[in-house]
Amino acid sequence: MTTTFKLHPQLRADCHLLGCFELSLVLLNRNAALPWFILVPRTDATDLLDLDVGDRKLAIDESARVSAYVKSELAFPKVNFAAIGNVVPQLHLHIIGRKPGDTCWPSPVWGHLEDSVSYEANRRVSMATDLVQRYGMRGAEGLD
Amino acid sequence: MTTTFKLHPQLRADCHLLGCFELSLVLLNRNAALPWFILVPRTDATDLLDLDVGDRKLAIDESARVSAYVKSELAFPKVNFAAIGNVVPQLHLHIIGRKPGDTCWPSPVWGHLEDSVSYEANRRVSMATDLVQRYGMRGAEGLD
Numbered sequence: 001m002t003t004t005f006k007l008h009p010q011l012r013a014d015c016h017l018l019g020c021f022e023l024s025l026v027l028l029n030r031n032a033a034l035p036w037f038i039l040v041p042r043t044d045a046t047d048l049l050d051l052d053v054g055d056r057k058l059a060i061d062e063s064a065r066v067s068a069y070v071k072s073e074l075a076f077p078k079v080n081f082a083a084i085g086n087v088v089p090q091l092h093l094h095i096i097g098r099k100p101g102d103t104c105w106p107s108p109v110w111g112h113l114e115d116s117v118s119y120e121a122n123r124r125v126s127m128a129t130d131l132v133q134r135y136g137m138r139g140a141e142g143l144d
Numbered sequence: 145m146t147t148t149f150k151l152h153p154q155l156r157a158d159c160h161l162l163g164c165f166e167l168s169l170v171l172l173n174r175n176a177a178l179p180w181f182i183l184v185p186r187t188d189a190t191d192l193l194d195l196d197v198g199d200r201k202l203a204i205d206e207s208a209r210v211s212a213y214v215k216s217e218l219a220f221p222k223v224n225f226a227a228i229g230n231v232v233p234q235l236h237l238h239i240i241g242r243k244p245g246d247t248c249w250p251s252p253v254w255g256h257l258e259d260s261v262s263y264e265a266n267r268r269v270s271m272a273t274d275l276v277q278r279y280g281m282r283g284a285e286g287l288d
Contacts (some may be wrong), residue, residue: 083226
């Protein structure tokens with residue numbers, strides 16, 4: 001983990017900050033059309049597969065926790081997982097709940113997710129609470 | 145690893161089979177516009193983050209080897225990594241070399257990569273040879 005880490009302003013603008021795991025910040029895309037989480041490992045590396053083995057394991061384990069939440073609690077049978085970063089260079093991992101017939105199925109979300117629905121504040125709080133209580137996330141207090 | 149594993153016919157049709165690692169088959173997308181590798185872990189799981197910890201580590205380690213090849217030998221500075229599988233349900237991992245100004249930069253390749261260029265046979269052989277000699281891949285003999 002770097003001490004100079006600062007969340008990229010584009011990710012901050014596009015997402016709600018829900019909390020963090022040991023390595024990664026946990027963001028929720030503001031577009032509520034699908035459950036679209038973004039994990040941001042606190043590192044200077046820009047590609048997932050360039051992380052050293054320890055950080056790579058942490059990043060993947062933390063992603064798997066969010067994926068388990070999406071499947072178990074939000075009842076999405078499928079999770080798309082990706083590290084792209086062609087536009088925002090800071091390493092960030094997409095974890096997106098999908099189901100047949102969803103708003104842009106079967107296309108990937110990037111460039112295809114047009115519905116823009118906002119989260120109610122209490123919905124976001126309840127999602128963050130679930131992640132804290134059952135999936136080991138720490139809350140966002142002190143992260144901003 | 146399952147003993148009943150069979151490569152999905154759509155992946156077989158879209159790709160060249162280059163070889164395998166311990167867990168995954170190594171495929172090369174026939175569209176040579178970008179170096180687009182696809183790893184297919186020999187498992188019944190359909191989502192990367194659902195793999196058990198051992199297989200998940202293998203799949204990621206094997207992906208990192210291909211990524212290192214793309215960066216070091218093919219000189220692409222960026223690698224997009226994704227497990228989507230909304231169309232072809234068999235688990236497969238995309239490892240795609242990208243660079244600013246490439247044929248669909250900065251868009252993700254899915255739905256945006258229109259150029260279709262074929263690989264020369266000797267180019268494919270040389271790529272597979274490099275992967276065997278320097279990145280621990282086994283050749284494709286006996287896999288078909």
